[in-house]
Amino acid sequence: MLQTLAERLLSSHAVRDGQPLALDAQRSIHANDLLEVRVDRVLANDITGPIAIREFSKLGVETVFDPDAIVLVADHFTPNKDIASAEQTALLRRFARAQGLKHFYDVGRAGIEHVLLPEQGLVRPGDVVVGADSHTCTYGALAAFGTGMGSTDIACAMATGSAWVRVPESVRVEYVGELPPWIGGKDLILYTIGQIGVDGARYEALEFTGPALERLPMHARFTMSNMAIECGAKAGLFGTDCVTSAYVTAHPGPPLCVRHTEPWQPDAQATYARVVRLEVDALEPQVARPFLPDNVCGVSELGDVCIDQVVIGSCTNGRIEDLREAGDILRGHEVHPDVRCIVLPGSQYVVRQAAREGLLDTFLRAGAAVSTPTCGPCLGGHMGVLAAGERALSTTNRNFRGRMGHPESEVYLSGPAVAAASAVAGRITSPEEVLR
């Protein structure tokens, strides 16, 4: 009867022939069971949405199951980089209008989806969210079962209000010790992926826990959950605590949105596939080298790695706290003459807040470019695509071959502090070196 957090979240949403299960039936659900689950939010973007809309039209229904539950965000190739991408966003826009969708986020009111949805209060603890974007696992930070699917799955979820899932086994990751200075969510998750590998949690759910994560701020939790997919995980979950409650209170969402107030924690002595224990006392800032996110080492082990471009932002590290961390290092410094530094705030809110706090001024004075929110260069889309032989350090989530442009370019991954320090130094380095 004891359940992991993934088992609790999914079983609470289980339906059979469209009807919810009785409580005792819910509690008997465990890993590897195949379920149909009710979904609270269904998400797609300007790349995955058009295919979902095309497939939706083949389902024989005129309307989505609930126009308030569907969220469409134009964030990948927006503001549109060319005619083809403009056509894709136009399709999204027409569908949103025709279906009366309340949550369609267009240029000027949008942001990078996984920064935007929590900020708008559209994801609550206890929710099940499916998204046609692999980083939908970000919502695990709020104890919501967020998971990425393809466009066809999302088309069916838009029509049925449900999705099929195999309940994943869970890996409990326990972080022990105290976090050293400059160590944030990105360092923790890169270290974790480096330890378990890019397929280290394939088809499984990660449960992040342990004394080192007590009081870990929400932005760092979003960063960690965001990259659960980079070790193959279906979800990366945190239980709720006072940090979650404070965030949910500060981001209340639509006024009439259903409130979940119960705490979401795994049962003590639930069954885990594995427990991974990681000591963090001596952790130094982590960097992933090309061409996989598990090719991780401490920044001091890197040697001399010169860079052409630094990207600070994305669904992984585009929140206001990330920009503050970068700003603290760039303030009073200049970006190295051989480096282009591009800052991508994650949402309209983040841009406004960064302006209020003087951060945009700090970035501009330092010689960085500041963009409107977009996924842009993370996937080699636009706003900072790399040429052959160029090398970037980026706070994004993937460093696959060709990810940010030419197949002969290279991407290193780090947190915002290392990225900002490296922009100043012109090579990958630790924040201490620049602030010395």
Place this chain on the structure above:
Amino acid sequence: MRWTGKVWKYGDHIDTDAIIPARYLMSSDPDALARHCMEDVDPVFASEVQPGDVVVAGENFGCGSSREHAPIALKAAGISCVVASSFARIFYRNALNIGLPILVCKRGADEAQTGHRFEVDVRGGVVKNETLGTTYPADAFTPFVLGLIDAGGLIPYTRDRLRDGVFDGLRGQATKEQPKRAGQS
């Protein structure tokens, strides 16, 4: 569901950016995507692949993004089946959902090389390497997945169930953010 074709062999962790780079995602037209399939790992693939050919790979095939463009590109390129030691989960779902046959078959994948000829029986779960004269059992599909395959993918499967009224309860519910009725606190 039985095909014979030439093997295109790749290694571990072939990611979706390798299968179809994001720079081509401005279109979701299958033929346009097929022209750039596997471009960054194997520039000749798209021009030389023949209908019925089989992609064979190592561990974690299709890791990375959720883009359905990846299995769409492979299918439109003429690939009849992907055989791998293991698949990343979103790619696995996407391939089955759109009707691109896939099989998990570690030994068959390990021993294959580009240019070998495979005969693949998806429903029966058997991979035959005609060049080596070897036969391998693939991992069995769950009954649910077999149902999806037999239906021709998730769209026909779901369309039938929608028509049968299975989801009427979920579709008929109050909207998530519906205003409260007068008199409620």
